[in-house]
Amino acid sequence: MSVILAIESSCDETSASVCVDGVILSNVIANQTIHEAYGGVVPELASRVHQQNIVPAVHQALSIAKVNKNDVDAVAFTRGPGLLGSLLVGVSFAKAFALAKNIPLIDINHMQAHVLAHFIGDHKPEFPFLCLTVSGGHTQIVLVKDYFDMEVIGQTLDDAAGEAMDKTSKILGLPYPGGPLIDKYARLGNPDKYQFPEPQIPGFDFSFSGIKTAILYFIRDNVAANPDFVQQNLNDICASVEKRIATILLNKLSKAAKEYGIKDIALAGGVSANTGLRESLRALCEKNNWRSFIPKLEYCTDNAAMIAIAGYHKYLKGEFVSQDVAPLARMPL
Known part of the structure; x- marks a missing residue:
């Protein structure tokens, strides 16, 4: 059995998801309303709110999936492209979680994940x-x-x-x-x-x-x-x-x-x-x-479920990255 915890933080949504054997069991998305007053995403504010939201989002995703953190086999995360400060929060959390649990890290291209969202569910x-x-x-x-x-x-x-x-x-x-x-x-x-x-x-x-x-x-x-x-x-x-x-x-x-x-x-x-x-x-x-x-509407906008399904397929291939991985604001498909 493979249990993948996934993190998405490329822009202004903090999202966490749990995937077990290719099946999405949870997909938590914390939106940021703070940007409404500015008419667009403010990168510095986005990264700060990610720091506030990421632990609760992960906790809720594990809780909904009824998965203990000690049972997670790998952590998948958005490496890029995206806002560098926002990406840094997600990448840092994923690295810390993987290091603490001694489990593999899986880096995911955000745009590839959007494409692979079509492999969530049966209509593929x-x-x-x-x-x-x-x-x-x-x-x-x-x-x-x-x-x-x-x-x-x-x-x-x-x-x-x-x-x-x-x-x-x-x-x-x-x-x-x-x-x-x-x-x-x-x-x-x-x-x-x-x-x-x-x-x-x-x-x-x-x-x-x-x-x-x-x-x-x-x-x-x-x-x-x-x-x-x-x-x-x-x-x-x-x-x-x-x-x-x-x-x-x-x-x-x-x-x-x-x-x-x-x-x-x-x-x-x-x-x-x-x-x-x-x-x-x-x-x-x-x-x-x-x-x-x-995809269903919840998998169209930025979300961790698409990161999770992409991470699952990389996990099957054994494609992992080391702890020195860094986020990339620009990351070609």
């Missing part, structure tokens, strides 16, 4: 498959050949899709975090009311800087003519922005799937929690007779 894609990984900091199309054999075949050349949504929410005057609010209002709006441009980038790469600028100018010009424009049309604006971002993402994904001849299509990352994107992916796959795979 078959290799090779394509995974569109979308978050506030990353937008990638990944060709997944095996658990740890992944190739990025397309990525953003500038801003991430999640960052474009966050910027839009700020332009609209929505409180942080704005992504879920755009999703909420978009459900009530007409996605065809306003048209925003689609970048013409060759290959499978993305660009979102242009659409951010287009949205900014669109709101500026319309508010100049009507100060109440945003308030009167908020639902339609959110629906139209969401649709354009989704079509930018899925047009590239569809192109890649056809070129590579792959029929198992997956979606991962924090933005994969967006209702419109999830529905659009399902519709695209149904139209092309492809199989779609989207």
Whole structure:
């Protein structure tokens, strides 16, 4: 039997999970509300709150899983990419726990873990498959050949899709975090009311800087003519922005799937929690007779369960790291 304790602290969620023989028994996520007053994550504050949350989160994860700390066989942790101060808290805790218990350490790439979240539960894609990984900091199309054999075949050349949504929410005057609010209002709006441009980038790469600028100018010009424009049309604006971002993402994904001849299509990352994107992916796959795979909502945003399942597969291969391991703010897939 293998018991894996997993730690995730790459940004502003402190999370701990317990995995036994590939089955997730707990997934505790402690969110940080302190950043709401600043309209975004403040790295120094995030690392301080991680220090406050990590011991209670681990204790709760072990308690829910009904696992004694002395029965843990290995500790998996997010090594990167992420905020260096936040990563340092998780890495330090994992190293201390492993040293105290004389058990192995397993370092995990955060972006690989998002992809491997699809192996939690029974509905799993078959290799090779394509995974569109979308978050506030990353937008990638990944060709997944095996658990740890992944190739990025397309990525953003500038801003991430999640960052474009966050910027839009700020332009609209929505409180942080704005992504879920755009999703909420978009459900009530007409996605065809306003048209925003689609970048013409060759290959499978993305660009979102242009659409951010287009949205900014669109709101500026319309508010100049009507100060109440945003308030009167908020639902339609959110629906139209969401649709354009989704079509930018899925047009590239569809192109890649056809070129590579792959029929198992997956979606991962924090933005994969967006209702419109999830529905659009399902519709695209149904139209092309492809199989779609989207994790449960609790496994879309940053969480330790995805670290745990990735750690489990590394544990089976005996891939461990030593106590001199250090966090990496930038860590290629």
